[in-house]
Amino acid sequence: MLKHWLAFSLLAASGGAKVLPNGLFQDGAVLQRDQVVPVWGTADSGEKVEVRVGDQVVSTVARQGQWRVDLEPRPAGGPHQMTIQGQNQLTYNNLVYGDVYLCSGQSNMEWSVEMSAEREQLLAEPMDPQLRLFLVERRTAEQPADQPVHRAGWNSPRARMSAVGYSFGRYLRRTQGVPIGLISASWGGTIAEAWTRREALANLPALRPWLAKKPEPNQPDYPSQLYNGMIAPLQPYAIRGAIWYQGESNAERAEQYQALLTAMIGDWRKLWGCGDFPFLLVQLAPYRQPSLQPTDSAWARLREAQRQVALTVPKAAMVVITDLGDEDIHPPRKQPVGERLGLAARHLVYREEVEWSGPQVESVTPSQSGLEVRFSHVGGGLACQGPELTDFAVAASYGQFHWAQAEITSPSTVLVRCPEIKQPKRLRFGWSVFPRINLVNSLELPASPFQFP
Numbered sequence: 001m002l003k004h005w006l007a008f009s010l011l012a013a014s015g016g017a018k019v020l021p022n023g024l025f026q027d028g029a030v031l032q033r034d035q036v037v038p039v040w041g042t043a044d045s046g047e048k049v050e051v052r053v054g055d056q057v058v059s060t061v062a063r064q065g066q067w068r069v070d071l072e073p074r075p076a077g078g079p080h081q082m083t084i085q086g087q088n089q090l091t092y093n094n095l096v097y098g099d100v101y102l103c104s105g106q107s108n109m110e111w112s113v114e115m116s117a118e119r120e121q122l123l124a125e126p127m128d129p130q131l132r133l134f135l136v137e138r139r140t141a142e143q144p145a146d147q148p149v150h151r152a153g154w155n156s157p158r159a160r161m162s163a164v165g166y167s168f169g170r171y172l173r174r175t176q177g178v179p180i181g182l183i184s185a186s187w188g189g190t191i192a193e194a195w196t197r198r199e200a201l202a203n204l205p206a207l208r209p210w211l212a213k214k215p216e217p218n219q220p221d222y223p224s225q226l227y228n229g230m231i232a233p234l235q236p237y238a239i240r241g242a243i244w245y246q247g248e249s250n251a252e253r254a255e256q257y258q259a260l261l262t263a264m265i266g267d268w269r270k271l272w273g274c275g276d277f278p279f280l281l282v283q284l285a286p287y288r289q290p291s292l293q294p295t296d297s298a299w300a301r302l303r304e305a306q307r308q309v310a311l312t313v314p315k316a317a318m319v320v321i322t323d324l325g326d327e328d329i330h331p332p333r334k335q336p337v338g339e340r341l342g343l344a345a346r347h348l349v350y351r352e353e354v355e356w357s358g359p360q361v362e363s364v365t366p367s368q369s370g371l372e373v374r375f376s377h378v379g380g381g382l383a384c385q386g387p388e389l390t391d392f393a394v395a396a397s398y399g400q401f402h403w404a405q406a407e408i409t410s411p412s413t414v415l416v417r418c419p420e421i422k423q424p425k426r427l428r429f430g431w432s433v434f435p436r437i438n439l440v441n442s443l444e445l446p447a448s449p450f451q452f453p
Helices: 003-014 119-124 163-176 205-211 225-234 248-272 298-312 335-348
Strands: 030-032 037-042 048-053 056-061 066-071 077-085 089-105 131-135 180-186 241-245 279-282 316-319 360-367 370-376 392-395 405-410 413-417 426-429 450-452
Touching (some): 048 066, 056 066, 089 163, 119 163, 131 163, 163 180, 163 335, 180 225, 205 248, 248 279, 248 298, 279 298, 279 335, 316 335, 360 450
Parallel strands (some): 030 089, 089 241, 241 279, 279 316
Antiparallel strands (some): 037 066, 360 370, 370 413, 405 413, 426 450
16 A cells, blocks of 8 residues: 555645654554554644554654654554544554564565465465564665655565565464564665665774765665665664574675674664664575585685674574575575574574574584584584585695594584594684585584684
8 A cells, every 4th residue: 555655745745744654654563562662753843743552642742843752562462543643633453562573684585475485385375464564665765764665564465575584474473472563674686784874884994985985876785775765764663673684795795794794783773772672694595506625615704704793792693594505596495594583583582492593613622533513502412414424624724624524422512533634723614605514403403604713
């Protein structure tokens, strides 16, 4: 539905300024449970604006054409009606309180349900009325926009929705039993700088030269263009957390990515005003073909940067999908990605005692036999999906890496040895554009690539 955009355009053309909320406030909206919920919009300066939801009535006076009220926290449930009263009155129906998540990134997040390998199953099942979808349309902007561009509000078609996002929300509906709202804002082929506010980028010396460039019309790969057009209009809509699948377009500058993504997360959290909301990211999948010999890789370095973000940023977590890769940069299987994000949310957001990650390196210790690697997140113990472990490589202090032999020596340790290098000092695991990882935990979740030191 375009009623808000049509109303806004007509008011602008006629010079009127009747009360109008942000476009996220629509029929069927999901309001974040158990949090203060900001409601905001535009009106004539000095106009009194009253917002009523259920048993709550709050009011304010518009200043400089803007207004905002804060609804008190409420538990999950509904439906409720929202009435916004100014010179005019607007009424929205079938609002519910639940958990709201932002789904953002580049093409593997944007990849729709109708394009995924699971499309027949996902589109054939009845639509869950308590899983509600808001698809933000593509837009660039040189300054932060006030309104999100959308076509159907919270009734966005499932077929066009992010397949990863939809699978994530579907999983949470089954495990949490509360209404789930998904706001999808993604654009294929885009860099993380485009999703980051200029003020945050200005604090990163390596990225300052980018800010001096003049953006081309509609070229989204310019710093802050997608933040301005697609993220800023969503703030400060109350959310529970965010999921993020991006990095392919930053792989050639992987050395900047940890600082960049850390800055973006911190700036989003500050501007949303919801505190340090959970941020769940997807490590890049394998791509192209496995390497015959140990080699360096921009994609491996980007994966390591993603791993470091998850280790150093509070309330951040990363899911590994090295078993879901494809020769194409767009692996068609999206449902397992969304469900692993949902499993991570059960741990990080809902505080459930579940094993949510594949094995993560905890320590690497030299021994007389080679290198002993200790892993966390092993569940009931490490396992090998094949006759022998693959994709471990070692080197001396400097020089060439060689493939190494590796064996599981305890539920949480692997011993790595190499005949060519008697005292290895450096270790890489899954360090290529297409890692061949067969080390998993008891839940068959794959281990994350890493390098040491």
